[in-house]
Every structure is written in C-alpha cells, then in structure tokens.
Amino acid sequence: MFEHDFLGLFPEIFLINATIILLIYGVVFSTSKKYDYPPLVCNVSWLGLLSVLITILLVAAGTPLTVANLFYNNLIIDNFTYFCQIFLLLSTASTIVMCLGYFKEESLNAFESIVLILLSTCSMLFMISAYDLIAMYLAIELQSLCFYVIAASKRDSEFSTEAGLKYFILGAFSSGILLFGCSMIYGFTGVTNFEELAKIFTGYEITLFGAQSSGIFMGILFIAVGFLFKITAVPFHMWAPDVYEGSPTLVTAFFSIAPKISILANMVRVFMYSFYDPTWQQLFFFCSIASMILGALAAMAQNKVKRLLAYSSIGHVGYLFIGFSCGTIEGIQSLLIGVFIYVLMTINVFAIVLALRQNRFKYIADLGASAKTNPISAITLSITMFPYAGIPPLAGFRSKFYLFFAALGCGAYLLALIGVITSVISRFYYIRFVKIMYFDTPKTWILYKPMDREKSLLLAITLFLITFLFLYPSPLFLVTHQMALSLCL
Amino acid sequence: MEFAPICVYLVISLLFSLILIGVSFLFASSSSLAYPEKLSAHECGFDPFDDARSRFDIRFYLVSILFIIFDLEVTFLFPWAVSLNKIGLFGFWSMIVFLLILTIGFLYEWKKGALDWE
Numbered sequence: 001m002f003e004h005d006f007l008g009l010f011p012e013i014f015l016i017n018a019t020i021i022l023l024i025y026g027v028v029f030s031t032s033k034k035y036d037y038p039p040l041v042c043n044v045s046w047l048g049l050l051s052v053l054i055t056i057l058l059v060a061a062g063t064p065l066t067v068a069n070l071f072y073n074n075l076i077i078d079n080f081t082y083f084c085q086i087f088l089l090l091s092t093a094s095t096i097v098m099c100l101g102y103f104k105e106e107s108l109n110a111f112e113s114i115v116l117i118l119l120s121t122c123s124m125l126f127m128i129s130a131y132d133l134i135a136m137y138l139a140i141e142l143q144s145l146c147f148y149v150i151a152a153s154k155r156d157s158e159f160s161t162e163a164g165l166k167y168f169i170l171g172a173f174s175s176g177i178l179l180f181g182c183s184m185i186y187g188f189t190g191v192t193n194f195e196e197l198a199k200i201f202t203g204y205e206i207t208l209f210g211a212q213s214s215g216i217f218m219g220i221l222f223i224a225v226g227f228l229f230k231i232t233a234v235p236f237h238m239w240a241p242d243v244y245e246g247s248p249t250l251v252t253a254f255f256s257i258a259p260k261i262s263i264l265a266n267m268v269r270v271f272m273y274s275f276y277d278p279t280w281q282q283l284f285f286f287c288s289i290a291s292m293i294l295g296a297l298a299a300m301a302q303n304k305v306k307r308l309l310a311y312s313s314i315g316h317v318g319y320l321f322i323g324f325s326c327g328t329i330e331g332i333q334s335l336l337i338g339v340f341i342y343v344l345m346t347i348n349v350f351a352i353v354l355a356l357r358q359n360r361f362k363y364i365a366d367l368g369a370s371a372k373t374n375p376i377s378a379i380t381l382s383i384t385m386f387p388y389a390g391i392p393p394l395a396g397f398r399s400k401f402y403l404f405f406a407a408l409g410c411g412a413y414l415l416a417l418i419g420v421i422t423s424v425i426s427r428f429y430y431i432r433f434v435k436i437m438y439f440d441t442p443k444t445w446i447l448y449k450p451m452d453r454e455k456s457l458l459l460a461i462t463l464f465l466i467t468f469l470f471l472y473p474s475p476l477f478l479v480t481h482q483m484a485l486s487l488c489l
Numbered sequence: 490m491e492f493a494p495i496c497v498y499l500v501i502s503l504l505f506s507l508i509l510i511g512v513s514f515l516f517a518s519s520s521s522l523a524y525p526e527k528l529s530a531h532e533c534g535f536d537p538f539d540d541a542r543s544r545f546d547i548r549f550y551l552v553s554i555l556f557i558i559f560d561l562e563v564t565f566l567f568p569w570a571v572s573l574n575k576i577g578l579f580g581f582w583s584m585i586v587f588l589l590i591l592t593i594g595f596l597y598e599w600k601k602g603a604l605d606w607e
Contacts, residue, residue: 024593027600
C-alpha cells in the first residue's frame with residue numbers, strides 16, 4: 001500500500017494538506033488583533049490558486065502509474081481520470097482567477113469560500129477516480145456539502161439564502177435517490193465495485209419484468225435519476241435556474257463549470273463501464289431530447305442573465321447527452337469534446353458577467369450600448385455567444401457537429417434532428433445579446449468599471465482557444481479519443 | 490437476547506414513574522383549585538415585560554452542531570478502540586489522521602470564537 005497507493009494519490013493528499021493549511025492560516029490571521037483583523041480573502045485566493053496549480057503539476061507530471069487500482073479497488077487511475085482531473089483542476093483555477101476581483105468589490109470577507117472551493121475540488125478529484133459505489137457516493141456528498149454552504153454564503157442576501165436552501169433540499173433528495181439505487185444494486189448483486197459489477201452485467205439481460213433483474217433495473221433507474229438531478233437534465237432540472245440565479249455570481253460560475261466535468265466523468269464511468277446496457281440508454285435519450293427542447297425554449301423568455309445562462313447550460317447538458325445515449329466510442333469522444341468546449345465557453349461568459357458588475361448587472365437589457373462604452377468586452381461577449389450558438393467555424397460548432405455526427409453514426413436520427421432544430425432555435429437568444437449590445441440605445445447608460453488584469457488574461461486565453469480551435473483541433477481529438485479508449489477497452 | 494431484561498426494565502420504570510405521578514393526584518387536596526394568579530407565568534412577581542417570542546441565540550445552534558460532529562467522532566472511535574490490537578500500527582495511524590482533521594476543524598472554530606460564550 002505504501003509503495004504505490006499513496007504515491008498515486010499524491011495530488012489529492014497535497015491538495016487536502018494545502019486546504020487545511022490555508023484554513024488555519026486564514027482563521028488565525030483574520031482573527032488576530034495585531035494585524036487589525038485583515039480581510040484575508042484575496043490573500044487566501046491567491047494561495048489557493050497557487051495550490052491548485054501545483055496540484056495540476058503533480059497530476060500532470062508526477063504520475064508514475066498509468067493504470068492502477070488504489071486502496072482495495074476503491075479508486076482507479078487511468079488515462080481517463082488523468083485528463084479529466086487535469087481539466088477539472090484547470091477549470092477550478094480559472095474560477096479562482098475570476099473571483100480575485102470579485103471579493104474585493106463585493107466586500108465579502110469570507111475566506112472560507114475559497115477553502116470550500118478547494119475542498120470540493122478535492123472531492124471532485126476523488127469523484128473522477130472513484131471505482132466503487134461507496135467511494136462514488138462519498139465523493140459526491142462531500143462535493144455537494146461544500147456546494148450547499150457556498151451557495152448560501154452571502155448571508156445578507158435573501159436570494160442567496162433561498163438558493164442555498166433549495167439546493168440543499170433538492171440535492172439531499174437526489175442523493176437519497178442515488179443512494180437507494182446503490183443499495184438496490186448492492187442488494188441484488190452483492191458487490192459494489194465497478195469492475196465486479198461490469199463482470200456481472202456482461203451479457204446480462206436487464207429487463208424490468210425479468211425474474212432475476214427487476215431489482216437491478218430499479219437500481220440502475222434510481223442511480224440514473226440521481227445523477228440526472230445532479231447534472232440538471234430536464235425532468236429533474238427544477239432547482240437549477242433558481243439556484244444559479246440566487247447564489248453569488250462567482251458561485252454560479254463554479255457550479256456551472258466544475259461539477260459538470262466531474263459528474264459527467266463519473267456517469268460515463270458508471271454507465272459506460274459498469275452498467276453497459278441498452279436499457280438505460282432510452283432514459284438518457286429521452287432526457288437529452290427534453291433538455292435540448294426546454295433549454296432552447298425556456299431561455300427565450302428570460303430577461304435575467306444568470307437565469308438565461310442556467311437554461312442554456314441545461315440545453316448544453318442535453319447536447320452532451322446525445323453523445324452519452326449513443327454508447328459508442330465516437331459518442332463518448334464527442335461527449336468529452338463537448339464538455340471541454342462547453343467549459344471553455346462558460347468560463348468566458350462568466351468572466352465577462354463577473355467583470356461587468358457595476359450597478360448590479362442583472363438583466364440582459366443592462367448591456368445596452370455597451371458596444372460604445374466597453375467596446376472590447378462587448379466584442380468578446382459577442383464572439384463568445386457565436387460558439388455558444390454553434391456557428392461555424394468556432395469551437396462550439398465543432399463540438400455540436402461531432403455530437404450530431406456521433407448520433408447519426410449510431411442510428412439515432414431523431415436525436416440529431418431535434419438537436420439541429422433546437423440549436424437553431426437557441427441561436428435566437430444568443431444573438432439577442434449582440435443585438436442589445438450593438439443596436440439598442442437604452443435610456444440610462446451604464447458605465448462599467450474596467451476589469452482587472454487576471455480576468456482579462458483569462459478572457460483572452462479562453463477566447464483565443466474557442467476562436468482558433470478549428471485551426472488545430474487534433475490534440476483535443478487525440479486526447480479525447482485516448483480517454484474514450486481507456487474507458488472502453 | 491440481553492435486550493429482553495432491558496425492555497422489561499423500561500416497561501417497569503414507565504409504570505413506576507406513572508405511579509409516582511398519579512399518587513400526588515390521589516392525595517392532593519382539591520380545595521385550592523386553579524385561580525388566575527396561580528395559572529400565570531412565574532416572572533418573579535411581575536407581569537411579563539415583553540413578548541415571549543424573543544430572538545434565539547445562535548450559540549445554542551453552534552453548540553448543538555458541534556455536539557453532533559464530536560458525537561460522530563466518538564462513534565468512529567468505539568470500534569477502533571475495541572479492535573486496536575488487531576489493526577496494528579496502520580489502523581492506529583489512520584485514526585490519528587482522522588482525529589487530526591477533526592482537530593483542525595476544532596481549532597478553526599476555536600479561533601473563530603464559536604466556543605466562547607461571553
């Protein structure tokens with residue numbers, strides 16, 4: 001165990017230790033009279049960013065093991081987890097970069113939110129590499145517990161409190177459903193390990209009315225519903241718009257970026273590897289169609305920015321599920337490409353939303369005439385909206401194209417058709433941003449403060465990536481193909 | 490099977506306490522039946538000054554949450570303490586790591602001032 005288990009887990013161990021040290025550092029100095037009770041949130045966020053970057057280095061460079069099962073088969077390391085973890089840590093780092101200016105302007109003094117972000121990042125690392133139902137559930141719970149707290153972190157705002165409460169209740173409910181599914185699976189098979197489950201389910205005809213498998217069917221169904229709750233797929237999406245709108249913008253950004261990666265990675269592991277079976281595919285098929293339709297239609301009626309982004313992320317989950325419901329290697333690969341590009345675009349959008357914070361940037365109409373007041377951020381936002389809408393040759397077009405291509409390849413013509421139609425519909429509200437910024441003249445001109453250097457750097461990098469990805473996309477395809485292969489072979 | 494005497498004991502103690510309550514009803518004189526003064530709240534002889542629905546102090550919540558956390562810690566300590574001679578040094582140090590993490594949480598709340606009552 002000491003030879004390689006702890007070595008393989010070194011990034012996680014480092015991140016936990018860094019989090020603990022930051023917690024102690026923050027609490028000791030922020031309550032010290034000698035330094036006049038300093039607000040440490042900026043300090044702690046820089047240090048947190050540093051520790052996330054070191055963790056990326058440790059994950060990327062330090063891994064001596066390419067494939068290993070750790071801690072009595074509870075965790076696994078392979079190419080899939082390797083790239084997912086790096087990607088997750090990068091997105092966390094960019095969230096922390098986004099929030100550097102946020103705390104100063106909001107005069108939020110809670111350095112604990114950074115500590116909680118680090119802690120939930122660590123649990124998401126575990127979630128990606130979970131290889132057992134129990135390890136999976138524990139990682140999901142640790143992550144959600146951190147999220148409940150940071151959703152309600154702005155205590156003087158009613159919206160934030162309401163969002164935290166709503167998120168907590170529905171999250172606990174969905175965790176209960178997930179746990180019930182796990183216990184059904186365990187009760188009917190007697191194992192919790194993914195590898196053992198995969199062995200059991202190979203060639204096993206899972207039907208609802210079969211003599212042997214109705215319990216297993218119910219277990220898989222409950223696990224799927226629990227996951228669909230967590231990823232805000234459509235019949236189970238009710239909480240997402242309220243929570244996204246109510247919680248502080250930084251937290252919304254984190255919610256819509258990081259857990260998408262980890263939960264999708266975990267879902268792919270569970271459903272593609274352990275329960276590989278056509279029975280659950282119909283469920284995801286349905287959810288994919290419903291999410292695409294609702295994401296396209298409901299976002300049209302929104303006037304508030306964060307609510308619109310919540311619905312658009314629901315729609316994007318629908319597109320990602322296209323790749324999921326195929327169940328082919330191309331499907332998984334296009335899903336991974338889709339997640340990557342979705343996260344890039346979302347980082348970009350939220351960086352702008354966080355940058356335009358003067359006078360409570362809340363409604364889309366507040367953007368009026370920002371082409372004149374903030375020309376560069378206006379053009380950035382419009383360029384970001386084009387790949388969101390899926391306009392060639394930008395990155396979002398590539399991801400949607402590959403998703404539809406995978407759907408066509410596995411014979412799911414209906415999915416591809418509905419996907420194309422809904423993405424055409426959703427173009428309406430993405431382009432509306434551009435219309436408001438360039439062609440509307442509002443009554444009151446809102447002047448926004450210039451954004452800080454960190455945010456502008458982040459914006460520049462992500463914008464460059466999503467704009468020029470089409471010139472050299474082969475590394476992304478190779479990496480995602482390798483991830484999909486390591487999962488399926 | 491050892492729980493059977495405990496169940497019997499529970500029933501007997503329930504009966505016994507009911508008897509103790511009932512005896513006073515039997516022998517109390519019914520001459521001093523309730524009059525308004527006797528039914529009013531005891532506030533050192535005065536009428537209550539303000540509404541009884543006062544704000545609840547958050548420190549009670551804090552103490553109860555801390556109790557739950559450290560109660561759970563003790564739940565984990567029991568099996569460890571019983572099986573310490575079987576799990577060896579590795580089991581010992583695993584628990585020490587667990588306790589260390591809890592201690593850091595405790596340190597946090599101490600420095601934050603969740604424990605001082607004044």
